[in-house]
Amino acid sequence: MEHRGVSAFPLTPLDEDRLDEAAYAALVARVVASGVATVTALGSTGSYAYCSRDERAAAIAIAVENAGATPVLAGIGATRTRHVIEHADDAASAGAAALLLAPVSYQPLGDDEVFGLFRDVASATDLPIVIYDNPRTTGYTFTPEMYARVAELPRIASIKVPGRPLAEAAPLLERIRSLVPPHVSVGFSGDGFAVGCREAGYDAWYSVLAGTLPEIALRVWETGDDAALNPLWDLFAEAGGGLRVMAAIAEQNGWAAPACLPRPLIGLTDPQRARLADILAHLGM
């Protein structure tokens, strides 16, 4: 598989704190129908860090079943290497095409610990691995040198780098490309930086927005124009990222039950939901 283009990160919606299998299947099917390149099940937006092993295995199976020919990537992160490898095995059994791995931590991790995690997982699986750099949730910040060190391992197929404005994203991409093997694609996350990172030449957009509103994300990726989405990015920033906003969109459209996020996470406030409804109306949704 190619790690290029738009990868959609759907929610893993809950109903009364249990995996809502029907809602999840419908979300994945809708996303795939839009023509995204890949679906990443159990990304951060898919609440992987809140799901039990059983829930994760069930979610990957549902995603694969409903994705047709579109490859499904599976988030496998956990604090403990043993559990990460269990998740990798389960994902492979369920038919995932690749794995997404962030160095999830409780005790802050050093470089040798992060390298050891990727080394141990890479030697325990046959699937391609995407390095997932998300300092905000993991507490670990990759340097370009650490991307390079980990990318030398077998099975590393792509890197998911935090997005930045064009002026920073372009030189960082150049630096990463000078350090990592050419077969490793470089993608970004952070939907508000999509236009700049696209212009900088990143290979892939690991997209929260595409997991819920894929047509809008694909239009941004095609045209390089997201001017109409600025109010949405403002709401992302205010709500601590896209997760709570996507949950509100899904709830508002009846694609997920009310309060579809895992507790203790709380969705948007009522005033934020009212603003969101306005934003979506202006977008013609």
Add this chain to the structure above:
Amino acid sequence: MEHRGVSAFPLTPLDEDRLDEAAYAALVARVVASGVATVTALGSTGSYAYCSRDERAAAIAIAVENAGATPVLAGIGATRTRHVIEHADDAASAGAAALLLAPVSYQPLGDDEVFGLFRDVASATDLPIVIYDNPRTTGYTFTPEMYARVAELPRIASIKVPGRPLAEAAPLLERIRSLVPPHVSVGFSGDGFAVGCREAGYDAWYSVLAGTLPEIALRVWETGDDAALNPLWDLFAEAGGGLRVMAAIAEQNGWAAPACLPRPLIGLTDPQRARLADILAHLGM
């Protein structure tokens, strides 16, 4: 039970990445024999954030069995409220006397989410709860006002506050005492701050050191003198906290198998182990 004095935080040692039940039982028994006030099983030093539900339940049962009349507190933190409540139920079934709860996060948590977590857990258990504030591992920083808001809930018995030098610890304690109900004890963690926090009048020392070298910790608590331990505190700081140092002490003394920490965590380097051996020799160990 009283949440006062020294609470010992033993390691949860692994052998070949599996819970080392015999080593754990012996660690708990040795700690209890020293006369600590309480034992906290599955604290951060007890690697709760790396253990499966089954491992946690087994560890609490072993701790209770080996603690005799000494009360056992049980760490129950997890990213998801549902899992926290499962751990609380398991701890109660295993005979724990109280629960230690940190707002473990993946998505950074807001104040209402942290309050909701404690509210939901407090209404699901009959055991006393210790609020565990550890910004370094959870990414969430309590304000004194948040201590007060959570401490108003039923069952909140104590707060475990990050230690500070006396000049900061004393006014903070005064502020907390002015805000929280008088039945809520205020303890600290951060062994290097034990002397200052003791002098400031904190009720309890939630102690990493006491989980492995309880006699030394109890002497510090009794005398208010830790001058001989400064090289140890330096090593704690260099090794990212006391966990890796305690693991090396246990391994060095044959109280735990080699590499007793959960992967991806890596123990001390060989030069650090050599320094540690020197430090312990100077302490007469």
